[in-house]
Amino acid sequence: MSGPAQAPVLSCDMLLAAYARGWFPMGHEDGALYWHDPDPRAIFPLEDLSPGRTSRRILQRSPFRTTRDQAFTEVMRGCADRPETWITEEMIIAYTALHELGHAHSVEVWKEGALVGGIYGVHLGSAFFGESMFGRESNASRIAFLTLLEHLQHRGFHLFDSQYLNAHTALLGAVEIPRGAFRLELASALQRECRF
Numbered sequence: 001m002s003g004p005a006q007a008p009v010l011s012c013d014m015l016l017a018a019y020a021r022g023w024f025p026m027g028h029e030d031g032a033l034y035w036h037d038p039d040p041r042a043i044f045p046l047e048d049l050s051p052g053r054t055s056r057r058i059l060q061r062s063p064f065r066t067t068r069d070q071a072f073t074e075v076m077r078g079c080a081d082r083p084e085t086w087i088t089e090e091m092i093i094a095y096t097a098l099h100e101l102g103h104a105h106s107v108e109v110w111k112e113g114a115l116v117g118g119i120y121g122v123h124l125g126s127a128f129f130g131e132s133m134f135g136r137e138s139n140a141s142r143i144a145f146l147t148l149l150e151h152l153q154h155r156g157f158h159l160f161d162s163q164y165l166n167a168h169t170a171l172l173g174a175v176e177i178p179r180g181a182f183r184l185e186l187a188s189a190l191q192r193e194c195r196f
Helices: 012-021 053-060 072-080 089-100 140-155 167-172 179-189
Strands: 024-027 033-036 041-044 065-068 104-111 114-124 127-135 159-163 175-177
Touching: 012 024, 012 089, 012 114, 024 089, 041 167, 041 179, 065 140, 072 089, 072 104, 072 114, 072 127, 089 104, 089 114, 104 140, 114 140, 127 140, 140 167, 159 179, 175 179
Parallel strands: 127 159
Antiparallel strands: 024 033, 041 159, 041 175, 065 104, 104 114, 114 127
């Protein structure tokens, strides 16, 4: 982890340059944005990851409807709506601008017309940097993740970054790799463009 971001406003160019190097911002309790470059780095291994029996059953019996890029800012706000969050208002504004440029995307989960879950992240080349997910109904966040995973695999993405490993992402299949190995994977992913 590095120090606080020096610029008062996150620009799209700043974010794209940072992600291309493996860095990403997070808001901290002191109100400042800090740049992170973790070692080890958590990823979802796209080539090896497939939904298990329980996940397939959840997908098949899901009462939810899913969409892509229909409510990006609302998904970010859903992810930020928790007692402790690293997603600041400045980040919501900046990532929404990145979304409008086609470099940030979301998967939405709906039930009876209400947004009940979602996941969002940043797209560069054939890399997708997963930022955060949320669910207001049982399994809604898992549905969002599985929908995104299948979409990235179908589109031929090379890298699905999870940043830090936690109990939830570990259950979904995330693993840790050394930062050096991540940077090699990232460099390879940036050489080829995938359409989201």
